[in-house]
Structures are given as structure tokens and as C-alpha cells.
Amino acid sequence: MASISRRTVSGKPRYDVNYREPDGRKRRKTFLKRVDADAFARTIETDKLRGTYLDLDAGRESFGAYAERWITHTSRDPQTLAIRERILRLHIAPAIGDVELRKVTGSTLRGLISSLEVADKYAADIFGLVSSILTAAVDDKLIPTNPAKDASVRRQKPRAPRRKIQPWPDEWIDAMHTAIHDRYKVTITLAAGLGLRQGEVFGLAIEDVDMLRGVVRVKRQVKMVGKTLVFAPPKARKDGDAPREIPLPADVRAELAAHLSTYPAQAVTLPWREPDGKPTTVHLITTTRNDQAIRRTSYNETVWSTARKHAGLTIGGEIETGMHGLRHWYASSLLAGGASAVEVSAYLGHSDVAFTLRTYGHLMPSSESRAREAIEAAFERSRTAGNAAAPDGSLHQRYIGGV
Structure with missing residues (x-):
């Protein structure tokens, strides 16, 4: 005591x-x-x-110094690290970098928010990073609470504008498939038929496809770290995580087989995760004319943009006209076909179902229609069971008829 x-x-x-x-x-x-x-x-x-005791000397470290250390230890992804370091250097450190952690208040953060002269989405990313750093400081027993969660700050914090996803019209899929170079037609089919992200399409290997079971396992993506191509786990996945499995539709399997007969899978070696990472070799399904892994920037600037122009897809409207639009089409098609949000989330590789619902919930069939159909089907089963139990249907008919 x-x-x-x-x-x-x-x-x-x-x-x-x-x-x-x-x-x-x-x-x-x-x-x-x-x-x-x-x-x-x-x-x-x-x-x-x-259990809320804090050292009297806790929180004397500057926000900037703590943030630099936190960023270094929070991700192994070089691209993520580079983005966070850039945000800290350009936007956060000049405003509050020299402030002691324990002296960062709601007023401090409201001043930071008002000083940001960037797009709403980028401002939301900046504030989100600040809040994550302060949450870590609370966990490290350096400060008692996170001021980013104060009511006055939450009311003022920047929010990224939410735009409802508009899926591609069905005819756009066929138009792009027709317009794109033969070597890359299968990229359209893999993205639209499996919901793969662009990097996952480029990183899909023949070893990942189980033709017999009709399953595709998503194990990697091709991504750029600086100017170097590397293999890396899919987004939101870590080394050692089980690969997500996606059903392989018959049409996708047939086109995949036809593609491989013309353009056989090629053994490609890239470093894992980082430019100096462990060399990893797989047999990629899609490669360049030189049998190398596809570089996203080159594909988008030449192959994709040329095909989009030939297909007559309008740029600048409400519909995403990049390759990610094929993934949206896949999700919307599953939901329209009655797939649950849980299934869609698993096939898309989302970190949680809530994100799937926020992104695609408006595309789900009307809940009123589903409820109406469900109850009508239940009454039909009830009538069938009642008539079978009582041939004259007396009790059942009186109940249904409201007598």
C-alpha cells in the first residue's frame, strides 16, 4: 500500500x-x-x-518516434511499410510528430484533421493510421486512452466517400473477352469466373488447379515491390495460412484447358515477398510473350487499355472499368444466384463477412422477396403435410382459411 x-x-x-x-x-x-x-x-x-496503472514516465516519448518504431514492426509487406512511412513523413510528423504521446489530446487531433488538404479517402487513411498508432500506445501502457475515439473527434474525423458498387453489364464480359489479345483472354475468364484479384490471376499456377475435384486454391499473387516483381501471399493472408478454395465452373475449366494447350504453363522464379526473398518457382498459367510473370503496369497500360477501347467500355462513369470490375461482376453474379454473404466472402478472400456486406449488400436480392418466398414455401409444405395427415383436409383447411 x-x-x-x-x-x-x-x-x-x-x-x-x-x-x-x-x-x-x-x-x-x-x-x-x-x-x-x-x-x-x-x-x-x-x-x-x-490493472490500469501507468508509469509516471510513460508517454514522454514523442508521437513521431513511437510511430516510426510501430510502423517498422507492424507489417512484413514492403509496400505497406512504404505507404505508411510516406503518410507519416508527409502528413503526420509535420503536424504532431514532436508532441509527446501523453500530450496528444482530442484538440491535437482536431487540429490535425483541419490541417489536412487532401482528398477525403486519403484523409481517412491518414487519420486511421494515427488512430492505430494511438491504440498501440494504449496497449503498451504508455497512455490511458486513445483520444482518436473521443466523441468530438469522431464527429469531425474524415470519412472516405462510400460509392455503391455497380457491377458490369453481362455484355461487357463478352466484349472484353472478344477484344483482348488471345494470349490474355484467359485473364478475363479467371477474374470473372473465379473472382480473383489481378495479382492473383497473374500468380495462379497450374499446381493450384484441381481439375478432377473442380477446385482452385489461391496461394499467391504477383506484386511489385519498388520496381521488382515478387510472389507474395494473397491480400489479408499470411505465410502458413490455408489457401482459400474456389469452385471451378465448367466453362472456366474448359477455357483453361484450351488456353494451356496453346500457351503451356511456364516455370517462373521470383523472390518471395521481398526483392531479396527466397527464390520461389511455380508454373504460371498466364505469362508474357517472353514467358515471364506479368507486370501489372505493363498489362494495364497496353493489354487492358487497348482491349477496353476496342470493346467500347466507357471510362469515367459509375462503373469500375479496371480489371477489378470483373471481380465485382463475379460477386454480384453469386449473390443474384442465391449464394450467401458468407460463401461470397470466403470465395473472394475477404477478411470478414461484414466487409462483404458493406461492399455488396445492396446487390443481394430483396429481403422482402426472400421472406415472402420463404413463408409461401412453408405454407405449401404445411398444406401438403396437412392433406396427407387428414384426407378431407378439414382441420388444415379451416386453419388456413381463417375459420
């Missing part, structure tokens, strides 16, 4: 609070007034009992 002792300094009383931290270290804090010493002693003991 904390104890209070009185002593005199230059003829004036001083009150020392002597206590131990949770780890047993002895500490002392001096007050001019006994009432302040008593309050501090009570607070110390209460915080220790509740």
Missing part, C-alpha cells in the same frame, strides 16, 4: 507518497499539499487493482 510521509524543506512542509509499481519497483512522488498526496495515493492503489 502507498504510504505518505511528511518532511520540511526550507521551513515548508512536503508530503512524499511512497509506493511500489506492479513490478515491485519503489517510487516516490512529492506534493505541497496533503490533500493532493492523499488523492494520488488512492489513485495509485486503485489503478493497480484495476
Whole structure:
């Protein structure tokens, strides 16, 4: 328990609070007034009992120094690290980098928000990074609470505009498939028929396709780290995670077989995750004319843009005209066909179903229609069962008829 002792300094009383931290270290804090010493002693003991005790020296580190250390240890993805470091250097550090963690308040963050002169989505990303750093500081027992969660800050925090996904018209799929170079037709089919992200299409290997079971396992993507192509786990997946499995439709399987008969899978070696990562070799289904892994920028600027122009797809409207639009079409087709949000989330490789619902919920069949159809089907089963139990249908008919 904390104890209070009185002593005199230059003829004036001083009150020392002597206590131990949770780890047993002895500490002392001096007050001019006994009432302040008593309050501090009570607070110390209460915080220790509740598990909310903070070191008196905690939070003296600058926000910028802590943020740099946090960023370095939060992701192994070089691209993610580069993005976070850039946001910290350009937008966060100039505003609050020199502020001690314990002195970052709601007012500090409201000032940061008002100083951001960037697009709403980018501003939301900046604020999200600040909030994540402060949450980590709370977990590290450096500050008691995260001021980014204060009510006044939440009301002012930037939010990315939410745009409802508009799936491609069905004819766009055929138009792009017709317009694109023969070597890359299968990229359309893999993206639209399996819902793969662009990097996952480029990273799909023949070893990942189980023709007999009709299943595709998504194990990797091709991505750029700086100017270097690497293999990496799919988005939101870690090394060692089980690959997600996607049903292989008959049409996709047939086109895949036809593609491989003309353009056989090629052994391609790329480093894993980072430019100096472990060399990894797989037999890629889609490659360049030089039998190399496809570089996203080259594909988009030449193959995709040329095909889009020939197909007559309008740029600048409400519909996503990049390759990701094929993934949206896949999701919307599944939902229209009655697949559950849980199934769609699993096939798309989303980290949680809530994200799938936020993104595609408006494309799901009307809940009113589903409820109406479900109850009508239940009544039909009831009538069938009732007529079978009572040939004259008397009791059943009186109930259904409201008699």
C-alpha cells in the first residue's frame, strides 16, 4: 500500500507518497499539499487493482518516434511499410510528430484533421493510421486512452466517400473477352469466373488447379515491390495460412484447358515477398510473350487499355472499368444466384463477412422477396403435410382459411 510521509524543506512542509509499481519497483512522488498526496495515493492503489496503472514516465516519448518504431514492426509487406512511412513523413510528423504521446489530446487531433488538404479517402487513411498508432500506445501502457475515439473527434474525423458498387453489364464480359489479345483472354475468364484479384490471376499456377475435384486454391499473387516483381501471399493472408478454395465452373475449366494447350504453363522464379526473398518457382498459367510473370503496369497500360477501347467500355462513369470490375461482376453474379454473404466472402478472400456486406449488400436480392418466398414455401409444405395427415383436409383447411 502507498504510504505518505511528511518532511520540511526550507521551513515548508512536503508530503512524499511512497509506493511500489506492479513490478515491485519503489517510487516516490512529492506534493505541497496533503490533500493532493492523499488523492494520488488512492489513485495509485486503485489503478493497480484495476490493472490500469501507468508509469509516471510513460508517454514522454514523442508521437513521431513511437510511430516510426510501430510502423517498422507492424507489417512484413514492403509496400505497406512504404505507404505508411510516406503518410507519416508527409502528413503526420509535420503536424504532431514532436508532441509527446501523453500530450496528444482530442484538440491535437482536431487540429490535425483541419490541417489536412487532401482528398477525403486519403484523409481517412491518414487519420486511421494515427488512430492505430494511438491504440498501440494504449496497449503498451504508455497512455490511458486513445483520444482518436473521443466523441468530438469522431464527429469531425474524415470519412472516405462510400460509392455503391455497380457491377458490369453481362455484355461487357463478352466484349472484353472478344477484344483482348488471345494470349490474355484467359485473364478475363479467371477474374470473372473465379473472382480473383489481378495479382492473383497473374500468380495462379497450374499446381493450384484441381481439375478432377473442380477446385482452385489461391496461394499467391504477383506484386511489385519498388520496381521488382515478387510472389507474395494473397491480400489479408499470411505465410502458413490455408489457401482459400474456389469452385471451378465448367466453362472456366474448359477455357483453361484450351488456353494451356496453346500457351503451356511456364516455370517462373521470383523472390518471395521481398526483392531479396527466397527464390520461389511455380508454373504460371498466364505469362508474357517472353514467358515471364506479368507486370501489372505493363498489362494495364497496353493489354487492358487497348482491349477496353476496342470493346467500347466507357471510362469515367459509375462503373469500375479496371480489371477489378470483373471481380465485382463475379460477386454480384453469386449473390443474384442465391449464394450467401458468407460463401461470397470466403470465395473472394475477404477478411470478414461484414466487409462483404458493406461492399455488396445492396446487390443481394430483396429481403422482402426472400421472406415472402420463404413463408409461401412453408405454407405449401404445411398444406401438403396437412392433406396427407387428414384426407378431407378439414382441420388444415379451416386453419388456413381463417375459420
